[in-house]
Amino acid sequence: MAHITREEVERVAALARLSLTDEEAERMADELDRILEFVQVLEQVDTEDVEPTSHVMPLRTPLREDRAAESLDPELALANAPAREGTAFVVPKVIEAEEEG
Amino acid sequence: MTAPLPTLQEARRALDSDETSSLELVSNSLDRAESIGSRLNLFLGTRDEAAMTAAEASDARRAAGEVRSPLDGIPVAIKDNMVQAGEPTTCASRILEGFISPYTSTVVERLEAAGAVIIGRTNMDEFAMGSSTEHSISGPAHNPWNPERSTGGSSGGSAGAVSAGIVPGALGSDTGGSVRQPASFSGVVGLKPTYGRVSRWGLVAYASSLDQIGVFARSAADAAWLLEAISGHDPLDSTSLPEPAPHCSEALDGNLSGLVIGLPREYFVEEGVDSRVLARVREAVGELERAGAKLRDVSLPHTDSAIATYYLIATAEASSNLARFDGVRYGHRAEGAHDLTDMYRRTRSEGFGAEVKRRILLGT
Numbered sequence: 017m018a019h020i021t022r023e024e025v026e027r028v029a030a031l032a033r034l035s036l037t038d039e040e041a042e043r044m045a046d047e048l049d050r051i052l053e054f055v056q057v058l059e060q061v062d063t064e065d066v067e068p069t070s071h072v073m074p075l076r077t078p079l080r081e082d083r084a085a086e087s088l089d090p091e092l093a094l095a096n097a098p099a100r101e102g103t104a105f106v107v108p109k110v111i112e113a114e115e116e117g
Numbered sequence: 118m119t120a121p122l123p124t125l126q127e128a129r130r131a132l133d134s135d136e137t138s139s140l141e142l143v144s145n146s147l148d149r150a151e152s153i154g155s156r157l158n159l160f161l162g163t164r165d166e167a168a169m170t171a172a173e174a175s176d177a178r179r180a181a182g183e184v185r186s187p188l189d190g191i192p193v194a195i196k197d198n199m200v201q202a203g204e205p206t207t208c209a210s211r212i213l214e215g216f217i218s219p220y221t222s223t224v225v226e227r228l229e230a231a232g233a234v235i236i237g238r239t240n241m242d243e244f245a246m247g248s249s250t251e252h253s254i255s256g257p258a259h260n261p262w263n264p265e266r267s268t269g270g271s272s273g274g275s276a277g278a279v280s281a282g283i284v285p286g287a288l289g290s291d292t293g294g295s296v297r298q299p300a301s302f303s304g305v306v307g308l309k310p311t312y313g314r315v316s317r318w319g320l321v322a323y324a325s326s327l328d329q330i331g332v333f334a335r336s337a338a339d340a341a342w343l344l345e346a347i348s349g350h351d352p353l354d355s356t357s358l359p360e361p362a363p364h365c366s367e368a369l370d371g372n373l374s375g376l377v378i379g380l381p382r383e384y385f386v387e388e389g390v391d392s393r394v395l396a397r398v399r400e401a402v403g404e405l406e407r408a409g410a411k412l413r414d415v416s417l418p419h420t421d422s423a424i425a426t427y428y429l430i431a432t433a434e435a436s437s438n439l440a441r442f443d444g445v446r447y448g449h450r451a452e453g454a455h456d457l458t459d460m461y462r463r464t465r466s467e468g469f470g471a472e473v474k475r476r477i478l479l480g481t
Contacts, residue, residue: 025478032436032481033443033461034474044478051432051479054425061422071356073313078355092219096447105445111456 020048118152119145121282125339128191128285132179139179139190143172143234146192149283150237157259159268159277161197161207163237168192171234178232187342189232194278194287197238198245198321199330201225208321209253210243212468213448222319223354224288224330224347231346236284239274243470244439245290245323247271248298252472262304269302271295272333276303279333286343287333292324293427296331306340307333313358315344316351324434325356327427341366374409383420432480439477442468 025044029036036044090103099106122145123131131137147165154160175190184190195201198208200218207213221229228235242252250258250273258273260266261281268277272289276299279287289296291309300307309331317328332343348362380402385395402412419426444450444464451463469477 028478028481032477033440033458033465034469034477035462035466036474040471040474044475047475047479051428054428057425058422058429061419073358075313075356075358078352078359080352088219093446095219096216098444098447098450107445108454108457108460111458 020045020052024048119148122146122149122192122285124335125188125191125285125342126336129187132190133184139172139175139234140169142190143168143192143236146236146284149281150194150278153261153281154278154283157261157264157268157277157281158256159240159258159274159281159283160194161209161238161240161253161255161274162205164204164235168234168236171229175232175234184232186231186233186346188228188286188346191233191286192236192284193228193233193343194237194239194275194284195225195228195235196241196245196272196275196287196289198241198290199225199288200319200321201235204238206238206321207254208244209241209255210468210470210473211254211449212442212465214468215449216447218319220319223316223351225319227347228288233286233346239272239278239287239289241274241289242271242295243473244321244435245271245292245295245328246435246472246476248294250274250299252470254470260303267302269299271299272307272331273299273303275333276300276305276307279303279305279335285335286339288343288347289331289333290320290323291329291331292327293431296333300333305333305335306337307331308340308344310344310348311358313356314348314362316347316349316354316357318351318353322434322438324431325438326430326434338366338369341369372409373405376410378405378410378412379415380412381415381417381420383417428479432476434480436477436480439469439473444468 022041022045025041025048094100097105128142147163147168150160150163172190178184179190197206199222200206200220202218202221204218206216206218225235240250240253240255240258242250247270249267250270258268258277260268261277272295275287275289278284280303291297296307296309309329312329315330320328320330322328332340334340334343344365350359351357406412442448442465443461449464449468451460451467454460454463
């Protein structure tokens with residue numbers, strides 16, 4: 017079984033919007049290998065005659081009437097904002113260049 | 118320091134006979150939270166003023182003959198991952214520093230409707246990821262039985278708060294054992310309800326397919342009261358079971374005839390289980406039989422796939438659920454970012470602890 021490479025760790029970290037130190041990245045490579053091992057464990061189980069399960073209880077998605085109702089007051093929604101302007105959250109600009117991951 | 122608080126049942130009796138008041142119970146609870154609770158690092162915050170006000174209101178209700186439920190006037194604690202309007206929720210994480218919730222979780226709403234007085238928020242592993250309450254920005258919780266020992270986790274603060282007699286009951290959350298295991302470590306009753314029995318609305322999500330809010334108490338009867346107060350269908354949680362919850366208190370008459378209990382043989386193995394634990398469980402089996410239950414040997418053949426299954430589901434869901442913590446709308450936001458993506462990465466790298474980052478990466 018192939019070992020997770022440093023590049024793959026960096027790619028996963030980018031997807032998760034996390035920055036890793038060199039030390040963290042080294043450690044994570046081993047950790048991610050473990051996940052692949054878990055997948056292998058499950059591949060041993062015979063699920064030939066098993067129906068895919070999406071829920072352990074016989075639940076149906078509950079629907080409601082398509083009627084407009086009150087939702088969270090904008091002032092409450094913005095109350096914890098690190099930066100705001102009117103009814104908008106203010107964030108640093110999005111860069112132009114396409115990013116990998 | 119004030120004496121340990123009575124159990125829920127004892128507190129109710131004392132209130133109903135006017136031997137005590139809600140004000141006295143709540144004030145004692147806050148006092149113990151500050152003394153022994155601090156020493157054992159069980160709380161992340163208390164709400165003294167609000168709790169005393171609620172206690173006064175409860176005493177007034179009792180004087181007017183308007184007691185709302187068996188829990189009316191009794192102090193309880195909640196794990197710091199269940200939101201309450203106007204109160205902080207941190208999940209023991211730096212990334213939620215300063216966050217004040219604009220809404221209240223269903224379980225807290227139900228407890229307050231029942232008249233219970235929430236005195237504060239308990240210590241936990243960050244975002245409920247851990248089994249020792251060591252992964253907390255506030256440092257580890259200590260076991261009341263021996264402060265050198267762990268309370269277990271991730272709901273270690275709640276387990277410890279009940280064990281130390283600070284509150285007779287507390288709420289925790291359980292995804293992979295985080296109510297059951299600390300209950301065991303702290304010597305109290307801990308129950309994780311069947312998935313869907315208790316609403317997850319307002320519980321900060323870790324693994325949505327597995328999370329359940331559970332209860333800590335010092336007896337099964339007490340646990341039943343707490344569970345009844347918070348159980349039942351909630352239209353705000355689409356995974357909430359539509360059927361009404363049973364009145365479990367009524368079933369606690371000590372008579373178990375007709376009940377058949379399975380003992381999965383995969384758990385009764387010599388290796389991996391301390392012989393003293395095995396002996397205790399066998400004693401409990403004897404007690405159950407004497408009470409009328411029938412015990413049967415059964416098999417759970419996929420037991421050894423459980424860890425792998427849990428890790429794959431829980432980490433993947435955690436990655437999705439924790440994607441919302443990005444510094445945009447609340448909590449910690451990193452300084453000095455040169456663009457939005459940089460802000461996300463810095464915020465999350467600064468805000469999350471090592472264990473949380475690990476699980477997010479595994480699940481991504």
